[in-house]
Amino acid sequence: MFTGLVEVIGTVSKLEKQDDSASGGGGTSLTISGADEILGDAHLGDSISVNGTCLTVTSFDATSFKVGVAPETLRRTNLGSLTTGSRVNLERAVSAATRMGGHFVQGHVDTTATVASVTPDGNALTFRFRPRDPAVLRYVVEKGYVTIDGASLTVTKVEDGKDGWWEVMLIAYTQEKVVTAGKKPGDEVNVEVDQVGKYVEKSVAGYFEGTAGGEFAILEKMVNRLVDERLKALGK
Template sequence: MFTGIVEAIGTVKEFIETDTSDVGGYGSSIVITDCPLILEDAHLGDSIAVNGTCVTITDFNSIDFKVGVAPETLRRTNLGDLRPGHKVNLERAVAGHVRFGGHFVQGHIDTTATILSITPDGNAKTFWFQPLDSSVLRFIVEKGFIAVDGASLTVIDVDETVRKAFSVMLISYTQEKIVTSKKQVGDSVNIEVDLMGKLLEKQVTLQIENQLKGQLNSTLGGLVEKIVDNKLRQLK
């Protein structure tokens, strides 16, 4: 679990593609450097978020570390686009004693998105992103949470009909702390929507299915039923 508060920006040192077809597949590894803060308490097997993607440390020293990247991860994220010299957002898995400054981020990327536009607004910048999988827009709401390349940001606007995109604003401080602010129109970012939205959708769906079946057998289901009934009464 992560908070979406980027701790450091690292530099890709090496992208290694390994052919293991003799044992049934292939794999990749990424070596990331210039991140001593991240390695102060590192252990083999630790989880770490690289551009918001939860990966596992397989080797490290005092200045850099290596992570393995599975084929599915390459298909679902922008990690496959990384090359030596590219900058990445880094965050260690959250510890129980730290303050939770962002929101609950799993490090499980839902889709990538393309930067549609970047518009200055004073010393801030507004970014519009168009998700590759537009179905995730149903989980993205105005003033809700979104993780972009692992950074916890607030959604400014959502356009589900024309652009099929959403926007966030980066203040000057945030621009200095994450890699997204240095990207250009057309570049790709990793997107993780708020987990609570997905859980709520599942519960509402199950509740509707149970109602259709004449079943109501859980406290949470009863709570969801009351919320739905109240909303329906308000619309009448």
Template sequence: MFTGIVECMGRVVEFARLDATEAGGSGASLTVAGAAAVLGDCHLGDSIAINGTCLTVTEFSADSFKVGLAPETLRRTSLGELQPGDPANLERALAAGHRFGGHFVQGHVDTTADIVEITPDANSIRYKLRVVDPALMPYIIPKGFIAVDGTSLTVCDVNDSEHWFTIMMIAYTQAHVVMPTKSVGGKINIEVDMLGKYAEKVTASILRGAADPEGSGTTSYIEKVVERVLQREK
């Protein structure tokens, strides 16, 4: 679990499509340097989010670390496009007892989005982003949470029919995350608010009658509520 508060920006050292070393596991791997800020308490097997993607540390030093990339990760995220020298947002998994500054971020990227427009607004920047998977638009709401390359941000405008939304980035955030280094046409990782997905799952289950296959889900649910109320009044 993460918060979407980026701790530091690292720098990609190597992206290997086939890493035959023990740490690479004979698959794809990514090595990031300039990461001392997130490695002081690191152990093998720990989770570090790179551009919002939760990944497992397989090798590390005082300043750099390596993670393996599963085929699903490469399909779902933009990590496969990273090149040596590219900056990357880094965040350690949330530790118990720490201040919670962003929102609940799993590090499980839902889709990518393309940068459509970049518009300066005083000392802030407004980004217009079009999601690759339009099925996720119901979870993106005005003033709701969203993780953009692992950065917890607030949604401004939403256009469901055209599959885009906007976010605003203040000056401080611009200096501490990777997004301002990207141009129109750039690809970013998107994770929608997981609480919305859970709420939909529970509600849909009730309405479908999944818990009561012999009757209407809505009718059955109402009947049970009425029955409980009547029992309390007896």
């Protein structure tokens, strides 16, 4: 579990194709340097979020650590596009003493998104993202949270639909703390939506399916309830 508050930006110093168990076979092993700030209390097997992806530390020294990236992870995230010199957001897993300044982040990437545009607004930057899987848009709400490459960001605007998108604004301070600020239109980012929305959706669907049966019946029941409440409000 993570908070979505990036602790430090590291640099990929080495990539190796792997066929061993460290990467799940056929994956990639990453060595990330410039991470001394988060390695003082590190242990083998610890979880570190790398661009929003929960990975396991397989070795480390005072300034760098190594993780294995399985083939499935390479397919579902942007980690496969990393090269030597790429900068990545890093965060250690939460501890009992961690202050929750962001939101609950699992480090399980739901989809990737493409930077559609970057628009300056004073000293801030507004980023528009278009997801690879439009289905995740139902979990993205204005003023809600979304995790971009491991950074917890607030949604400022959202447009649903097949060609839907959402926007976030990076203030000057945040621009210095996350790799997102350096992204350009066409670049790809990892996305994890707020898991609370998933649990709410499943709970509500389960309730209505148990009493009404099926997706159409769920919608019909909700519409009927809204109509009834409106008629009561009008005194009819």
